[in-house]
Amino acid sequence: MSATMLLAQEAANHVSTGEAVSFWVLGPLALAGALGMIFAKNAVHSALFLVLTMLSLGVIYLVQQAPFLGFVQIIVYTGAIMMLFLFVLMLVGRDSSDSVVEVLRGQRLWATVLGVGLAVLVVAAVARALNDVRPVGLAGETANGGKGNVANIGRALFSDYVFPFELTSALLITAAVGAMVLGYVERHLRGRKTQKELVEARFRGEHDRPSPLPGPGVFATSNSVATPALLPDGSVAEESLSRLIDATASAKLDEERKAVAGTLPGPDARALVPGKEES
């Protein structure tokens, strides 16, 4: 009995060439992703580096004969959670940067303390895993005394560990409902008006103008939305320039607009170089 166990242990301790190769490819990749996540300036790049780390970990799980864990890691963490992260980052916008003001007092100190604590815990766990725990292969039908890896996980999850499993799901649902309750503000509480109220407010003069902003001069000279509309005197209608669609157009036309409006300073009589209007 002990002899077979020893044999099994021998087999489990032995690292095959393929496994070693994949580890030395994936391990550095995962580490690089983790470092890149910390040092990347752009938030989206940061998230992408984290995706790289998670993917590498998922493949390492696969190589370690835990296919279910590996693919769940890819589907859940990489596919769903990181995607939501990216979603939020994209909504925030690429130009917004972190504020440098620290809101939480003493967060650096606490971050260091907790970080070191976590590192100690992780190192202790890994050390214990390396020394005390006897590895048992996960491959084959007879792995950990049952019908293979996937079936065993299912059996464990729905028999021995069904209560912790349900507790976790209850926790997640509570978190989701809490986020919805906190995030949802009713329309009238937020102070947003209905369309009817807006129209009435406009005509009461509570807005700048009763009508919407003038459209661009799409059909006047070109078919681009960035073309400004022209007023009857030939000047550019400032309100028709969209800063959203093309920021450069409104900047380019700034001079022209001033010239038509007559706010541009005229030629300087005392200037040495004649005819230079732009200064």
Place this chain on the structure above:
Amino acid sequence: MTRAELLADDPIWLILIKAVVLLLLGALSTMAMIVLERKIVARMQHRPGPNRVGPGGWFQSIADAIKLPFKEQIIPDTADRKVYFLAPIMSTIPAFVAFSVIPFGPEVSIFGERTVLQLVDLPVGVLVVLACSSMGVYGIVLAGWASGSPYPLLGGLRSAAQVISYEIAMGLSIVAVILFSGSLSTGDIVDAQHGGWYFYLLIPSFVIYFISMVGETNRAPFDLPEAESELVGGFHTEYSSMKFALFFLAEYVNMVIVSAFCTTLFFGGYMAPWPISLIDHNYFNTGWWPLLWFFGKTAVFLFVFIWLRGTLPRMRYDQFMKLGWKVLVPANLVWILLVVAQRAIRNEAEISTNTILVTGGIVLLVLIGLAFLLPERTAPGSDGPVVPVTGGGYPVPPLDLQVPTKADLKPRTRRRREKAAVGAGADKEAQQ
């Protein structure tokens, strides 16, 4: 030998051949699908479609495939160049990877080597397809973001929300299949359908899978990420040349994948269809014949994709999300509960099928009776004054309309004017 053992026995050259064939299959099926789609949609719309290149225009895809990579590629100034490069790759690779777990056929002999027509048979094959589709979204989302312009970003965001929500419906619809077959491996699922294909045993699962597979691949009527009328081209607006071709490739390969996956899960995979399966002790289910059945079934689904595109208008985004979250997911959960209950009853107690059916019928009747007891919802605005509508469909004034005379109107206007005058007078007095 089992499937997994047979596949583990494959020599390297055989694995290489299979991988190359799968790669070619993706590319070729994309080219075939593009020209077929254009031809079929054209026929549905009473126009010839592409008819210049080759006999009957059938070589149009080849011409396009040669043309696209050689076009000038334009990278927008505002683009995030690295991610912009990465996005098309990230959307294409997972699409091809998913091919590896699809069982195309049973045991055959290739150059004297016994093997199965499948690249790899993992115990979690079903999850591989799901993981690949969830990785594929990254390409679309990153493409939208990296282009640095508003329409692609909107397309990318839409696609992220859409694929995540429909993946949940898709994953849940597979649960019933897994419960019935007792395995996550695609090969075992096909084998488990010897007694009957799951599309009629598990109709709700099949319907939900079908809807969500259209949503998952961003195809009409759910092609909101690239809605031409709203977002120009959606996430690939700013892409051109080879990168655009890669997105195209990924979309069509994904279509083939979900169709092949649907065939595997619900239509008996490579098994011969019913009347043919009776011939000569299921002779046509051996050797290379099953390839024919597999691709035939997949082709039917691909045709349905094209058919949908030629028929249905695009859905509105909020309705689409409502369908996903409020209809498909809850319906799926209830259905899974029913399946589990049915299996638990069959496994635990000695209850005959008749008893189950009779009890189920009674429960159904009671539910229908309860549904009749629910108060009917009144249509909004039905209690207010209704404008009668004549045959023309135009709202017209009612026949007994009482036009107020000027005499009736006068007192009110006079009163208002008087009030105004009094108000003005009061103001004057105050000023004085």
